[in-house]
Amino acid sequence: MKVLVHREFKKHGVDVRSIEQPTYSIHKKDPNDFLINGLMELLDQYQRLEIALKLGRGRSKKAQQGGYAGGRATFGYKANKGQKCIQVDEKQAKTVRRVFQLKEQHPSWTLTQIAESLNEEGFTTQQGSMFTKVQVKRILDRRDFYSGTYRYGDIEAEGLHQAIL
Template identity: 30%
Template sequence: MKAIGYIRVSTEEQSADDKYGIEVQKQAISDYADRNDFEIVCWLTDTISGAKDNRPELDKILYNADQLPAHEAVIVFKNDRVARDTKLYFYYFYTLEKRNVKLLSTEEHFSEGDDFANIYRSLLMFVAEQERKNIALRTGRGRSLKAQCGGYSGGNKPYGYYCVDGMLMQNPEERPIVETIFREHDENHTSLLDICEILYDGGYRTRKGKRFQPSTIRGILSNRPFYEGKYKYGDMGWVQGVHSPILPLEV
């Protein structure tokens, strides 16, 4: 019988030094195929969280099978490589089943026609889903704790700064943009539109290489506490930051 070998690794697992990397999964799938008389006709790999449903390689298996070699099974290392969300997993499982394609795992085995097979699958997927939620909770708590201490906890980096090893450092190329905006606003009472023109004439562009717009200028001005050395994350209030402030401006 012919089968597709499907591998998934996620950025969360990689950052946690996942012991089930691509080569480990591939070797396990190859061994399983050899033991059970399957020929792997295609290898597909996604690098994305199992809780997300926009995985291009899995989508090929589910919705564009005509673009792949003929196959009777999809073999994965563990069922949570297909999905860590229970609803997603069973949706994928039955989508394949309707095409008479088996979804097989090298680690979890279900007997054909076993009345408890779906219960067992559901239990495994519930455990995997709870594990994902716990990881997200721990990550969120860690970010909040870091933010409470004034450290950068992710999100868009304000103009004038870039990130190095989780720390915000002043960007010498962008700092003049911030200085110009606050100097023109505070000292010269320049309108937002005119500040945009001044930046454009000075050769400054956005990070996307475009002309600054009043909305961007307004956003930078509204972030004054940050440029004075404070830090804010999510719904928490401003705290003393650990980054070097740009304000007050040098005379």
């Protein structure tokens, strides 16, 4: 990829300047510059991979202990900085409970019908929008999570989060 970019730069007379290598130029034919630039790229890539591996290990360890391993908090919860687990968002939790109530009371209802009922009752999504069948499905698909089980990849553990259902 980089070779193609350099080729385009050369074609249009554009040069690359580097803070780490102030004398580097893509127009020089110096093999030393080529070698040093290649090594710097390899080291950068190695560092990115190493950081990703460490972060992944940390998230897996946290998940094995039932802690929330990151990303946007599941609807019904909020992630507060500095806290070890996610907290129940009471307004959203009320919506989650209502979704499961509707599904239980009307087992033959479609996801669209559940969404329409939520909208008629004044419930809204995280963004304050009306519910759609997709959002209802996401909630229904996370029954285990709302019951206290935490999953992250292949890891399943008793969650540190408070169950909503």
